[in-house]
Amino acid sequence: MPRVRSVTTFAVRYPEPNDNDNLRHLLFARVEADDGTVGWGEAITMFPDVTRATAQLVEGMAELVVGTDPLENVATWRRIKKATWWPGHRGGVAAFALSAIDIALWDLKGKLLGQPLIALLGGACRERLPAVASTHVFHPSLEHEAERHGRYVREQGYRGVKIGMGKKGETHLGYELARDVEFVRLLREAVGPDAWIMMDRGQALTWDVSEAIRRTQAFEEHGLHWIEEPLEPEDVAGHRRLRQHVTTLIAGGEREWDADGFARLIATGTIDVIGCDVGRAEGITGALKVIELVERADIWFNSHAWSSAVNTAASIALSAFTPRCLLQELKPDENPMQHELVEEPIAQRDGWIEVPRRPGLGVEVRESVLERYRLT
Numbered sequence: 179m180p181r182v183r184s185v186t187t188f189a190v191r192y193p194e195p196n197d198n199d200n201l202r203h204l205l206f207a208r209v210e211a212d213d214g215t216v217g218w219g220e221a222i223t224m225f226p227d228v229t230r231a232t233a234q235l236v237e238g239m240a241e242l243v244v245g246t247d248p249l250e251n252v253a254t255w256r257r258i259k260k261a262t263w264w265p266g267h268r269g270g271v272a273a274f275a276l277s278a279i280d281i282a283l284w285d286l287k288g289k290l291l292g293q294p295l296i297a298l299l300g301g302a303c304r305e306r307l308p309a310v311a312s313t314h315v316f317h318p319s320l321e322h323e324a325e326r327h328g329r330y331v332r333e334q335g336y337r338g339v340k341i342g343m344g345k346k347g348e349t350h351l352g353y354e355l356a357r358d359v360e361f362v363r364l365l366r367e368a369v370g371p372d373a374w375i376m377m378d379r380g381q382a383l384t385w386d387v388s389e390a391i392r393r394t395q396a397f398e399e400h401g402l403h404w405i406e407e408p409l410e411p412e413d414v415a416g417h418r419r420l421r422q423h424v425t426t427l428i429a430g431g432e433r434e435w436d437a438d439g440f441a442r443l444i445a446t447g448t449i450d451v452i453g454c455d456v457g458r459a460e461g462i463t464g465a466l467k468v469i470e471l472v473e474r475a476d477i478w479f480n481s482h483a484w485s486s487a488v489n490t491a492a493s494i495a496l497s498a499f500t501p502r503c504l505l506q507e508l509k510p511d512e513n514p515m516q517h518e519l520v521e522e523p524i525a526q527r528d529g530w531i532e533v534p535r536r537p538g539l540g541v542e543v544r545e546s547v548l549e550r551y552r553l554t
């Protein structure tokens with residue numbers, strides 16, 4: 179079996195049409211074996227300084243990866259994890275770096291063995307997952323935004339929508355209760371009676387417990403599948419109070435870094451849907467530990483996949499691997515890191531998304547696209 183020959187990084191900056199063309203940043207890791215086979219990984223670093231710091235960490239971690247057997251990738255993950263005792267205790271940027279390397283090593287392993295990631299994990303519970311359009315609102319008109327999201331369901335076949343509130347742009351959702359409720363009413367009309375609606379508070383907003391309860395109860399009148407991060411993650415008492423007053427699933431967890439953090443959150447008993455980003459929570463190896471915790475707690479796993487096709491491909495395999503997953507989120511509008519980056523973009527059809535079956539992650543990255551968006 180070939181050994182890992184090199185580990186290199188690509189930092190990118192790109193406009194995201196699903197976020198009103200705001201600039202976002204990612205860090206890619208590229209691992210290459212002696213025989214020229216290449217594996218790709220990604221960290222959802224979001225900001226330019228974090229992206230640069232992650233690149234430096236990946237380049238530093240390379241000495242623990244070069245020369246290793248790609249089939250022994252979990253042993254490599256453990257070595258890196260142990261080495262990050264100082265910069266990565268309980269998470270932080272080191273977890274981004276470990277995520278990018280780990281995803282790349284699973285991709286490389288699959289390609290060398292000629293097996294898709296889902297087979298390496300042990301197999302899928304389901305061959306396809308319900309697809310949900312995950313977007314931000316930015317137009318000032320509520321009617322316009324409700325109708326735009328209605329079209330994702332009615333015309334493209336998505337089985338529901340997840341809407342980020344408190345985002346940049348001019349919609350200003352999350353501030354005035356009556357206006358938010360009116361939006362959800364319009365949205366329900368636009369998507370029809372059966373589509374899922376999920377509302378995500380977003381970190382820019384601050385709600386107190388009473389506000390979170392009143393909003394969630396009012397949204398429930400129009401059929402709400404889950405409310406995401408309604409309060410700050412540390413507010414366990416607030417989550418408990420909210421839980422006593424609503425029947426909607428409560429989602430959270432996307433800010434956690436590792437299995438220990440997720441275990442503490444799950445132990446509070448306040449979260450029904452655990453958001454976990456494979457490009458943040460120590461890669462595929464880390465996410466598998468989170469899935470184990472989710473399954474033991476009989477709650478739900480949700481891939482926080484809102485970056486590149488590399489992340490999405492890994493996320494779909496993880497979502498299909500566990501029976502404790504409700505759906506798969508996709509960015510509905512064409513965008514550089516999903517539709518330009520890979521030869522064959524990941525797509526939903528009639529509201530379903532298939533598990534990738536090509537070797538490794540199942541996507542072919544175009545380096546020319548990484549060059550085009552390179553962060554300098």
Ligand SMILES: [Mg+2]
Pocket residue numbers: 378406407432453
């Ligand atoms: Mg979220």
